[in-house]
Amino acid sequence: GNSVTQMEGPVTLSEEAFLTINCTYTATGYPSLFWYVQYPGEGLQLLLKATKADDKGSNKGFEATYRKETTSFHLEKGSVQVSDSAVYFCAVPGNNDMRFGAGTRLTVKP
Amino acid sequence: ETGVTQSPTHLIKTRGQQVTLRCSSQSGHNTVSWYQQALGQGPQFIFQYYREEENGRGNFPPRFSGLQFPNYSSELNVNALELDDSALYLCASSLAGSVYGYTFGSGTRLTVV
Numbered sequence: 001g002n003s004v005t006q007m008e009g010p011v012t013l014s015e016e017a018f019l020t021i022n023c024t025y026t027a028t029g030y031p032s033l034f035w036y037v038q039y040p041g042e043g044l045q046l047l048l049k050a051t052k053a054d055d056k057g058s059n060k061g062f063e064a065t066y067r068k069e070t071t072s073f074h075l076e077k078g079s080v081q082v083s084d085s086a087v088y089f090c091a092v093p094g095n096n097d098m099r100f101g102a103g104t105r106l107t108v109k110p
Numbered sequence: 111e112t113g114v115t116q117s118p119t120h121l122i123k124t125r126g127q128q129v130t131l132r133c134s135s136q137s138g139h140n141t142v143s144w145y146q147q148a149l150g151q152g153p154q155f156i157f158q159y160y161r162e163e164e165n166g167r168g169n170f171p172p173r174f175s176g177l178q179f180p181n182y183s184s185e186l187n188v189n190a191l192e193l194d195d196s197a198l199y200l201c202a203s204s205l206a207g208s209v210y211g212y213t214f215g216s217g218t219r220l221t222v223v
Contacts, residue, residue, distance in 0.1 A: 032211070034211055036214075041216075042216050042217075043114075043116075043200050043214035043215050043216040043217045044153070044200065044202075044212075044214040045214065046211050046212070046213070049211055089152055089153075094155075095166060096158045096165050096166025097143060097155035097158060097166055097168065098143070098153075098155070098202070098211075098212055099155070100152035100153050101152055102151065102152045103150075103151070103152050
């Protein structure tokens with residue numbers, strides 16, 4: 001079935017540094033792909049999505065491109081802020097569920 | 111539009127007890143899914159309800175059960191609580207399955223002692 005694998009981190013960056021969190025997928029066909037973010041003490045929030053191959057999802061300065069050649073959906077941000085500190089999850093739909101990676105904890109230091 | 115609301119936010123129960131967690135779905139959403147998130151891990155799928163019927167289940171024992179009501183709100187019931195049931199329980203609502211992404215609630219933190 002569909003699944004995602006993401007780098008687990010943790011990742012620690014200084015403010016204004018460039019961020020990449022890797023995610024690769026295994027899927028039948030070309031399902032939508034998602035990135036969710038979880039801030040401390042909260043549930044998951046949809047960060048961005050891409051609904052077909054070669055699509056780029058973007059939100060709040062974050063971007064991810066759905067690349068079928070490399071089966072990847074890496075999350076990037078050009079300049080991170082302290083407020084971006086959170087856990088990031090890559091996800092792909094299964095038959096009746098959403099399947100998440102293990103999560104990558106990002107800490108941004110001033 | 112209102113988001114997904116879960117109650118209670120925190121709960122402490124004793125091993126062997128039963129617990130009921132509640133979820134109100136986002137307006138317009140007809141599908142509710144429940145996830146268990148252990149500390150430091152990704153969410154694990156428990157089950158999904160669509161139009162009051164179970165529409166898929168993950169690898170959880172029968173002591174995890176649920177309901178969905180006509181207004182699309184939902185309950186998660188866990189019987190015979192075990193220490194390993196301690197986790198954040200997340201409810202997510204969506205429209206017509208998972209293709210369009212989920213809206214998650216803030217979760218219920220369950221501690222079993």
